[in-house]
Amino acid sequence: MNNVLFWLSFYLLMLAVSIAIGYCKGNMVAGALLGYVLGPVGVILMLLSKNRKMLPCPECGDRIHRHTYICPHCQQKVLNRLQP
Numbered sequence: 001m002n003n004v005l006f007w008l009s010f011y012l013l014m015l016a017v018s019i020a021i022g023y024c025k026g027n028m029v030a031g032a033l034l035g036y037v038l039g040p041v042g043v044i045l046m047l048l049s050k051n052r053k054m055l056p057c058p059e060c061g062d063r064i065h066r067h068t069y070i071c072p073h074c075q076q077k078v079l080n081r082l083q084p
């Protein structure tokens with residue numbers, strides 16, 4: 001019985017982690033779905049998935065928010081030049 005409880009809480013933890021990663025990457029629905037269906041595997045998939053919020057700057061390569069107008073690292077205008 002204890003074993004079942006352990007795995008249940010483990011599974012719920014994985015689901016929460018997956019949703020949290022999805023939230024950070026701007027894709028919370030995918031995080032919830034993957035965590036719900038795949039559990040720990042979904043968490044790994046979310047970790048490997050592309051970050052839809054943060055994109056690499058075309059000038060310096062640093063990860064910046066996709067709605068950023070000027071890159072905070074190299075001061076270049078990057079609006080509409082970020083590729084998802």
Ligand SMILES: [Zn+2]
Pocket residue numbers: 057058059060061062071072073074075076
């Ligand atoms: Zn930059």
